[in-house]
Amino acid sequence: MTDLPTFIAGLPKVELHVHHVGSASPRIVAELAARHEGRSPVPADPEALADYFAFRDFAHFVEVYLSVVDLIRDADDVWLLTHEVARELARQQVRYAELTVTPYSHVSRGIPAPAFGEAIEDARKRAEADFGIALRWCFDIPGEAGLPAAEQTLRIALDERPDGLISFGLGGPEIGVPRPQFKPYFDQARAAGLRSVPHAGETTGPETIWDALRELGAERIGHGISAAQDPALLAYLAERRIPLEIAPTSNVRTRAVPSLDAHPLPRLVEAGVPVSINSDDPPMFGTTLNDEYAVAARLLRLGPDGVAALARAAVAAAFLAPAEQARITAEIDAYLASAAR
């Protein structure tokens, strides 16, 4: 039997809550910075970049995130970022990922929406051929940019409608950004067949999660950790089988929870709420999906069987056809059986 980190590294997985720009590793950012040398505050030297990336506080994270957004200036940058993010996910044995993309950030900086859509689609198909990973898109509203951003995100989603687009989200800060105001946009996205996956209950209380469920028709919740404070909400999520996308290290980095040991994951699982384990903005939070599985294993006191069950639960929470879910689940089962020998 191999040790748990090795077991996790080889385990076939799906990733349901990870951001496109937020997945840009120092290696990827160095490539982007080299393309725009002298026109960006971001160092192109990988060693200087590692320092630049080291998480200091949330304000610094926002600074790093925005400086990476500013490095994405044309469709080739979008293609490069997408293809490289897929490479790094595939290295962790991720077979399928729902990548949260914020087209508003790029289109408002001058990349035409059709060119943006073509770049992610072309990179998606190439990544599938090159790395054997399937990517799907969640287009999310950057909540801090308000209703104009919601309107534009919806327009891009419906007008471009890339083949890989499956869901509609809402990210950015929660405090001061009430969820119900976005209802008309979610209504239209859902009417067009997109699934609803807003962030809620990360830095705000359970009421935000109720809003996401009742007003935005949420089918999964990004974070949703404050559900642990509301027994009625826990029961509702458990009964309706509405999964929470859990990213423990992210929650500590953003100070949504004071420490990993204080993370409510065990309480959520105990209440029977479906959860998936995710990495959110991994390089910027100094983590990986594999690390998050290791954290979850420690918090839930799991061995290989339990970790494989977490991987299966994420597959069950994915917006995948049943045949595809069965295929990845069978791969997880075969891996577990071979690791036990």
Ligand SMILES: [Zn+2]
């Ligand atoms: Zn997120």
